Amino acid sequence: MAKVNRQSNWVRGNCIGRGSYGTVNMAVDKSNGQVFAVKSVDRSSDFDTQLEALENEIRILRSLSSPWMVEYLGDDTTLENNGTTSFRNLHLEYLPGGTVSELARHSGNDVDENTLRSSTWCIVAALKYVHSKGIVHCDIKGKNVLAGPIPGVAKLADFGSAAEFGGASLSPPRGSPLWMAPEVVRREYQGPESDVWSLGCTVIEMVRGQPAWEDRGGHTLCRIGYSDELPEIPTQLSELGRDFVDKCLRRNRAERWSCDQLLNHPFISSSAPLNSITHSSPRCVLDWVNSEFSEKDDEFEEEEEEEESSLAWELQTRCRERIGKLASNSGAIWESDGWVTVRNLICDRAAEEEGGTSSEYPNSMTIEEEMEYSDSIQIEMTNLESFDTDTDSSGGGDSFAVVVERAVDGSDRWRGWNWTMGTRLQDFTVGVAVAVRWWWWWRVDGGEWRTDRCTVAGASGGVIGERGRWCAVQQVCVDAWLAWCQWRKAGGDGLGGGGDCGECGW
Numbered sequence: 018m019a020k021v022n023r024q025s026n027w028v029r030g031n032c033i034g035r036g037s038y039g040t041v042n043m044a045v046d047k048s049n050g051q052v053f054a055v056k057s058v059d060r061s062s063d064f065d066t067q068l069e070a071l072e073n074e075i076r077i078l079r080s081l082s083s084p085w086m087v088e089y090l091g092d093d094t095t096l097e098n099n100g101t102t103s104f105r106n107l108h109l110e111y112l113p114g115g116t117v118s119e120l121a122r123h124s125g126n127d128v129d130e131n132t133l134r135s136s137t138w139c140i141v142a143a144l145k146y147v148h149s150k151g152i153v154h155c156d157i158k159g160k161n162v163l164a165g166p167i168p169g170v171a172k173l174a175d176f177g178s179a180a181e182f183g184g185a186s187l188s189p190p191r192g193s194p195l196w197m198a199p200e201v202v203r204r205e206y207q208g209p210e211s212d213v214w215s216l217g218c219t220v221i222e223m224v225r226g227q228p229a230w231e232d233r234g235g236h237t238l239c240r241i242g243y244s245d246e247l248p249e250i251p252t253q254l255s256e257l258g259r260d261f262v263d264k265c266l267r268r269n270r271a272e273r274w275s276c277d278q279l280l281n282h283p284f285i286s287s288s289a290p291l292n293s294i295t296h297s298s299p300r301c302v303l304d305w306v307n308s309e310f311s312e313k314d315d316e317f318e319e320e321e322e323e324e325e326s327s328l329a330w331e332l333q334t335r336c337r338e339r340i341g342k343l344a345s346n347s348g349a350i351w352e353s354d355g356w357v358t359v360r361n362l363i364c365d366r367a368a369e370e371e372g373g374t375s376s377e378y379p380n381s382m383t384i385e386e387e388m389e390y391s392d393s394i395q396i397e398m399t400n401l402e403s404f405d406t407d408t409d410s411s412g413g414g415d416s417f418a419v420v421v422e423r424a425v426d427g428s429d430r431w432r433g434w435n436w437t438m439g440t441r442l443q444d445f446t447v448g449v450a451v452a453v454r455w456w457w458w459w460r461v462d463g464g465e466w467r468t469d470r471c472t473v474a475g476a477s478g479g480v481i482g483e484r485g486r487w488c489a490v491q492q493v494c495v496d497a498w499l500a501w502c503q504w505r506k507a508g509g510d511g512l513g514g515g516g517d518c519g520e521c522g523w
């Protein structure tokens with residue numbers, strides 16, 4: 018997906034947030050059905066600062082990319098309201114979980130410390146990355162941390178105040194007063210250490226559901242900037258949590274811990290979301306169809322294990338988010354007539370070697386009938402073959418079959434099946450169906466990504482659509498893991514052996 022100056026081929030949806038620098042709406046890309054968030058400022062508005070902040074955010078976000086930051090998807094300018102209003106727009110990954118500040122308010126005093134630790138880990142990991150790029154966020158607070166679809170996954174957002182770090186004070190100081198570090202309030206300095214102070218305030222906010230300092234205007238600013246006081250650390254926070262906050266809230270900024278040090282603090286050091294995952298996968302299908310993976314390899318070649326783990330988690334999360342958003346939409350009509358097979362592939366190495374044939378699928382053949390197919394389908398085939406090779410390398414002798422059909426009415430609707438190890442693994446509709454290694458996504462009707470009507474054989478069984486949206490999202494991950502398990506346990510009980518995957522708990 019092009020990441021800059023996206024064509025204005027999208028529709029603005031409901032307003033999902035307002036800040037001092039803009040309005041945030043849901044939006045849908047008409048060309049591929051992708052849901053995203055769009056932050057907009059009316060260009061004719063009297064408030065130049067709003068436009069400046071948005072342009073600043075666009076510039077900064079273009080230069081950054083981390084699994085723990087909300088992803089920049091592009092930007093554009095649109096004429097709306099019958100051509101009377103011109104908006105400058107920033108397109109962002111949509112995160113449906115709300116802000117950690119809202120979550121904290123709703124949970125009252127009932128804080129789940131595991132979630133807190135892992136959200137904190139995400140913020141620190143994001144900050145470490147941002148600081149390493151010479152940028153200070155300048156507005157760390159609960160409202161600027163968006164919750165992912167799974168408790169404990171969080172992403173840093175709102176880079177409208179962010180700035181390149183020059184070692185001096187930023188004038189005027191940036192950020193939200195109650196989260197500002199003392200040196201920022203005093204206009205002496207604003208750097209990475211100042212973000213760490215704000216982080217300490219944010220951890221308190223995530224526990225209390227309220228800002229760390231009570232808001233009494235100028236009086237509070239005096240307390241922050243010119244007293245020896247520190248915010249009260251909530252008693253319900255564990256000893257480790259209190260120590261972590263203490264390392265952030267040092268009035269002398271030289272004594273504050275860096276993000277590197279904080280990542281090693283026992284409060285969060287083992288709280289990276291799903292940090293046992295070490296495999297990487299494509300970032301998102303639409304990026305990845307065109308990417309040929311080279312960018313990913315270059316980008317992450319030198320990253321440490323921790324970052325690889327973060328990436329893998331991010332990828333899985335994106336899969337869940339994407340499909341979760343779309344699982345509730347209406348999709349392809351599965352039972353309709355009028356489909357034609359355009360590509361049919363069966364890999365049955367063992368059968369070939371033994372001179373046998375696959376009895377599981379009646380049209381068994383290596384590659385048959387190629388009437389018409391898209392590039393993406395080609396990718397699917399290529400990778401299925403390597404997938405099959407992987408399984409065979411462990412002596413599996415499995416067969417892997419894929420049939421892809423296209424609607425004869427030319428509506429660009431696709432559907433397909435794949436079978437493996439003699440068992441029907443998945444039915445899926447395909448607009449773009451891609452398999453790389455053990456990961457699967459599928460998209461229907463040229464835009465919607467769905468999971469319902471995806472039947473998984475073996476222990477999980479059933480029609481996913483009957484299980485409700487969240488289950489459906491989980492199930493997609495099960496599907497992905499299922500394939501992964503199969504790859505790992507090639508030739509064994511990979512498909513039928515659900516229930517013992519240590520990685521996904523399925």
Ligand SMILES: Nc1ncnc2c1ncn2[C@@H]1O[C@H](COP(=O)(O)OP(=O)(O)OP(=O)(O)O)[C@@H](O)[C@H]1O
Pocket residue numbers: 033034035036037038039040041054056087109110111112113115116160161163174175176177
């Ligand atoms: N990518 C996103 N996905 C979902 N919701 C979002 C997203 N970005 C922003 N929001 C929602 O919109 C609200 C306002 O966004 P944001 O904080 O970026 O605006 P702002 O004008 O810069 O705010 P502030 O007043 O804090 O400076 C957020 O608090 C959040 O509720």
